Amino acid sequence: MKLIIAIIKPFKLDTVREALTPLGIQGLTASEVKGFGRQKGQTEIYRGAEYHVSFLPKVKLEIAVPDNLVDQTIEAICKSAHTGKIGDGKIFVIDLEKSVRIRTGETGDDAL
Numbered sequence: 001m002k003l004i005i006a007i008i009k010p011f012k013l014d015t016v017r018e019a020l021t022p023l024g025i026q027g028l029t030a031s032e033v034k035g036f037g038r039q040k041g042q043t044e045i046y047r048g049a050e051y052h053v054s055f056l057p058k059v060k061l062e063i064a065v066p067d068n069l070v071d072q073t074i075e076a077i078c079k080s081a082h083t084g085k086i087g088d089g090k091i092f093v094i095d096l097e098k099s100v101r102i103r104t105g106e107t108g109d110d111a112l
């Protein structure tokens, strides 16, 4: 299992979710976060307003997936979150040691 963390532009959330649904992703967590990349948050446009601050609003997705869905998930996020402009975001992949579905006690892939 891997934990895929994707930082995306907030307006892309629905598009990315729609791209992930057909893959058989069972769950997803989305959080509103603030961050900056190489441009240090400058000269980026967010919803028409230019921000001259260090932190820009982003959405963080956390998706726990079985190993056989990792590549497809990354590809789907890349395609659906892409605008070609700065600030499109990043994807980080972390080894996921354990997962537990609290209601049933299932673990591993069965818990996803």
Ligand SMILES: Nc1ncnc2c1ncn2[C@@H]1O[C@H](COP(=O)(O)OP(=O)(O)OP(=O)(O)O)[C@@H](O)[C@H]1O
Pocket: 007, 034, 035, 036, 037, 038, 039, 056, 058, 085, 086, 087, 088, 089, 090
């Ligand atoms: N090295 C990093 N570690 C943690 N979070 C990061 C890192 N780089 C970027 N992020 C997160 O991703 C968001 C988007 O980053 P961004 O796409 O601007 O990266 P970039 O390297 O500047 O690429 P680009 O030149 O395309 O803008 C940031 O606001 C931040 O939340």
Ligand SMILES: [Mg+2]
Pocket: 036, 037, 038, 039, 040, 086, 087, 088
């Ligand atoms: Mg950037």
